[in-house]
Amino acid sequence: MVYLPPPQQATSSTPSYPQAYHRILTAHRRSKTTSPSSVSILIAPDVDALCAARMLADLLKQDDIMYSIIPVSGIDNLEAVRDDLMDSPELHTLILLNIGSILDLPSPEWFGDFPQADLSVHIVDSARPQNLSSLFGTGPGSERIVVWDDGGASKLQEERNAWLALENEPEPNSDSDEDSDDDLDPPSDEELAPDSDEDEYHQEAGGRKRRSLGDGDPFVERKGKRRRTRLSRGDREVHTRRIQKHYTAGTWFGQSASGTMYVLATVLERVDNELLWLAILGLTYQYTSSRISRDIYERNHSLYHDEVVRLNPPGPQNAFQANGITTITPDDTSIRATEELRFTLFRHWTLYDAMYHSSYVNSKLGIWKEKGRKRLTGLLAKMGFAQAETQQSYSHMSLAVKNNLVHQLESIAPEYAMTELNYPSFVRARGWKGQGMSAADEVDVLATIMDVAYGYKMEVEIEGGRNGGEWFGGGKVWEGRQASRLTHRKDHERENIPPGDASNRARQKSSTEDGVEVDEPPEGSKQDLPWWQQNFWAAFDALSDWSQLNRALPLCISLHRAIIRQGTSVIDKHLIKTMRSHRVVILSQGPDLALFSNPGPLSRLALWLVDALRDRVGNAPNARGRARKSLPFVVACLNEETETFIVVGIMAAKEFGDVSRNEFGLAFLDAKDRCNARTKHVSFDTSVLEINKGDLNVFLETLCDGPEG
Amino acid sequence: MSSARTPGDLATQLVTESRRSILTITLLKYNDTLVRSLIREQRDLEKAAAPYTHSATPPPALLIIQTIIAQNKRCLLAYHSQRLDHLITMYWSGGCSLPHVLQSDMRAKMSPHEVDFLKEYHGSVMEFRGEFEMDIDVTSGIESPPRELNVLVRVVRECGEIQTEGGVVDFKMGQRYQVRRTDIEHLIVQGYLEEV
Incomplete structure (x- = not known):
């Protein structure tokens, strides 16, 4: 078995996170060499992976383990890193954070034929679906793959059986007994042989050969049994379909990588506020970037809430301000539970701006129009706040307003259909070093740093x-x-x-x-x-x-401004083309083009558009006839330098806080196959694509014609 | 003695150079020509003073020449001692590693005597260090006392594969490494790695 259930589901016989962690430790301590290249952590560039890396690094440091951290930007980069790692003779542990659960890792293409004999590859990835051969594979290459699962894999029994059945049954038409197929693509129908009778002989031969090669694990026994009761064609079809469904149902997200790390830390009994905060950040990131639904968020939130209470006993003065944080001692860095308003960075901005740039308020009030802005001022007036007060930065707002804010909002906002204005979250105090920061704000800033801190002048x-x-x-x-x-x-x-x-x-x-001003540090090497x-x-x-x-806060604010500027202009100029099954936006000019040619900001823009138009377009007269249906969004942005388009696909959930599975990964691949567009995946997110300028139109057409067409 | 220049001019030039070097914390190229012409000036001055030295009542001119000679000597010594100080500082801040100080571009700025000096100085330091070999490493830095055994470092300049106690590490740009401090102390000091 190469996937690990979470500790609470683990029985005494099945290993779980702590065992895997101890395996890393023993591998390190047993090896003669202890250079940092022996334990390598590969990290995908997203906030969740970042937090997880930080946590893991903390744990490893406490255990006196040398490690190296390698950021990886995408599949291409991963291949390069993999080639590098192959040459490193000391490597014995490889940890992939938010990387690669979809890849067929045991195959020789990835980590199957690494020369290091005792290599183990640990995968902590929140992306789903997982590759079945990584999960269930039993070949020589897959022994070294360890998937840290959140319990989802044990529910995949049907897929497991189907996969095992197909894997052990060599395709009737081939005499080779390749153990691993390229499972990135779903098994195609061609695998179903038109006629299988005459090939039975070959199969038998192949099977026997395998059995003799087997090293006596119980699995081989089963393999043998199955050989005798050969799969009927019908069964095969059922299995194939089962697996196909697993891969084509769209992508979604499971337990965050930092959540997994937190579970590990809990079992190791090494939890502290720092780790807890990182885990909270990871969770909040998943929620604010619409990767998990409100339900899942709340379920996890309640877990963390208990932890927060456990690690941060309420102080003598229990009367905290509603949304600010009063710090009691100079080095009070405790975490506290609060209700977080869905306003952007409102503790660091003016109230008006925070509401104006919030996608939730936006979707309810329609801020991009003059009317919407009037509605916002109306709302603020109704709550009884002076306009000057709302233009004041939060720290300078009068105490009365601050204390009244949540209460007033709760009583007035429902009139504007804003019923879910807040959600439970956390804030962290920072002693007397600065104002506390809420999890959502910190995630926002971190994501901004990761997207635009360098490489784009803002x-x-x-x-x-x-x-x-x-x-x-x-x-x-x-x-x-x-x-x-x-x-x-x-x-x-x-x-x-x-x-x-x-x-x-x-x-x-x-x-x-x-x-x-000297722009370059002396060696110019950082550049x-x-x-x-x-x-x-x-x-x-x-x-x-x-x-x-703190320094990056203004940057984050600028990014929000840019998003709302671009989003408003998209809506104003009617750049949204509604196709039969998609909404398509193509950005090919504008002042912020360079900014949105990064996948990060472009995804944010797409999310903003989805939120903004959720309640609007559905009610538009042309759609009145049929049931309200939100169409998935495709946003493409021209990158002028490379003459390519970055394409992002976002599924539009019907309700705020809802999340539906993203089917773009496959739809993109499918469309690409049908029109032969030159595309490439730039990140680990399968719903982000880079495509040559000339190919965009034909690609979008194919995409929109869709599988139905 | 050249008639075009006031005697003592060259010495001032030399001192100015030293001063520039101090202010910019830079080692300038060893000014061989200036030093040579200064020495030539010294000889000329001595020649000029020679006729007076044996007279019973030396004229005031001798006093002037004498002063200039002394001044020139002071400047020459100051120039060289400043350079040596600089070299020694560099040597110590470079973690007492000779090849690091004697990089090609630095070497071009030194006179052969200075290179010899550094080599001998290095020899003396190593000998001194050898006396305490069991107890203490006198060449390690004292400014930032280590707080932990292992440090997380980032790579500032590529330095290729490094053989450490634990094995070979290939330090690459854009990655971070948790390493034993003693293994890479010299690389931090020499500016290849940076502590995070």
């Missing part, structure tokens, strides 16, 4: 620029590099100058003294990193450094 508002302040209308380009320059200065003060750079550094210093790696590490550092998070 204007941010200067503080004091609002309300006709001194710097009114001024903006400056956000600099992520400030941090790195600071460290270089620090180096300088330490007089720890490597001789080679002494002259360079000095030159740099003198020019900064002259007031000339050699691809932008996504820089972003990844910036986010990784920001997880433990509040000042960096």
